[in-house]
Amino acid sequence: MTDTRYLAARPNLPVSDxxxxxxxxxxxxxxxxxxxxxxxxxxxxxxxxxxxALLRTDSPPPGGCYLTVEGVDTLHARCVEAGATIAVALQTQPWGMRDFVLEDPDGHRIALGEQVSRAA
Structure with a gap:
């Protein structure tokens, strides 16, 4: 029997539009x-x-996801310039991630972060 390989995860976010x-x-x-x-x-x-994945729903409950990126500072600047609502400011976490959280039009919280160091 062959082992299962997980290739990717794709969050499904319910949206009104x-x-x-x-x-x-x-x-x-x-x-x-x-x-x-x-x-x-x-x-x-x-x-x-x-x-x-964005799925139309009449009354979407807020959800969210975390996306790991390279260049989080540049991405944060892009999001601010684009007028995104920043729910949690850009900061370096004790566990080594530098991240921030934005809200999309349906209130989903999308966290975006970069590994900047390894936790002790």
Whole structure:
């Protein structure tokens, strides 16, 4: 029997307006559109190996995810310049991650961080 290999994780975020959310992730994070299926209320956006699925829902509960990046300071500056709501300021954590949290139009908290040191 062959071992299972996990290749990637893709969070599914419920959103009230897929097109608005796609525009937000393109403008703020520089994501590309990987799947655009408005007839199914679905889009997948991403950059390099990171992807987020956006699923239309009438009353989306807030959720979130954590994306590990390289160049978090540059990304933070881009997000601020794009007018994103920064929910948690850019900071270096005791466990070695430098990260910040933004909110998308549906209130999802998207944490973005970079490993800057190893925890002791």
């Amino acid at each position: 897929v097109a608005r959310s796609v525009e937000f992730y393109r403008r703020v994070l520089g994501f590309d559109v990987r799947v655009d299926a408005p007839e199914f209320g679905l889009a997948v956006v991403g950059k390099e190996d990171a992807e987020i």
